[in-house]
Amino acid sequence: MSDLREKIIKSSLQLFSDKGFHGVTVNDIVNHCDTSKGGFYHHFKSKDELLYVIHDTFISYVLNEANQAKKCYDRPIFQLHEMLKALVRVYDLYNEHIVVFNQENKYLKENYEILIQKKRDNYKEILQEVIKQGQELGEIRNELPTTITNMAILGMVNWTYQWYKKDGPKTIDEIASTYIDIIFSGLLTTEALEEYRASKLSMTDI
Template identity: 80%
Template sequence: MSELRDKIIKNSLELFSSNGYHGVSVNDIVQQCETSKGGFYHHFKSKDELLYVIHDTFILYVLNEANQAKKRYDRPMFQLEEMLRALVRVYDLYNEHIIVFNQEYKYLKQEYNELIKQKRDRYEEILKEVIEEGQQCGEIRQELPTTITSMSILGMVNWTYQWYKKDGPKTIDQIASTYIDIIFRGLLTTEALEEYQ
């Protein structure tokens, strides 16, 4: 990734945070970055694509981490633990990206919304696969409906951006451990929970 591309993303995040997506023009971004319009359009087709890339940065991170967790561990409860840690960690690594995207995503064009939906759907599929495999091997309670369970996990963790502060009293890893404790006590079978602890 080029230095200018990084600079454009960083400065646009600051501008979008302060002025909103519609309150910022490509000219504003170019001036803030001390570059040319040519420099901007070399890296991004439009302001829309820039907003999409802001989202893509953090969704790709959690997708890659989920795939790595599946490869790294052969047991669903450890795959799930690793996925949850990465899903929470994203709010520390890409906090500004997530806040800006959640405030401004309604302005995205349909084509970018579709790409985002595909990646989010893929992440949800991986999460459901892990839960189903955990149910099959006796680590996760079989009576829990897979879709409701996965949506509950995502709903809980995805709200983190609303309250997380980097300088807060708990580190991101401590927050992740708290989530995992709450989720695992609801999900895991008695035997799996005893082994996990």
């Protein structure tokens, strides 16, 4: 990503957060980051595309991390561990993006909303597939409905943006470890939980 593109995104995040999407013009953005309209339109077709990119950045991150977890680990409990770590870390890496997303997502144009929703659905499908495979292998409690379990995990973690502070008493990885401990204690079978707690991945969470 070019320095100017990153600078435009950073300025827009601050301005959208302070004034709202409709309260900010392209002129406001280019003045804030000390560039020209030509510089802006070289990287973005419109302010609408810029809002889409803000949304897409963090959604693409968690989706890529989920796919990577599937490639790197052949056990559902370890895939889920890595997916949860990345899902929590996104609130530190892209905190401003997520705040703007939750504040301004109603202004996303339909064509961009479709693209974002496709990635969100893809992530949910991967998570649900991991849960289902974990149940088939006896790692995740079979009596838990996969769809409700999926939504419960996402609902729990997605609320992080409401209270997480970068300068808070706990690091993002410590928060991720707490989430994983709570979720795994409820999801895993006794044998799988014991195996996980004895694993190297569990040791990295301490």
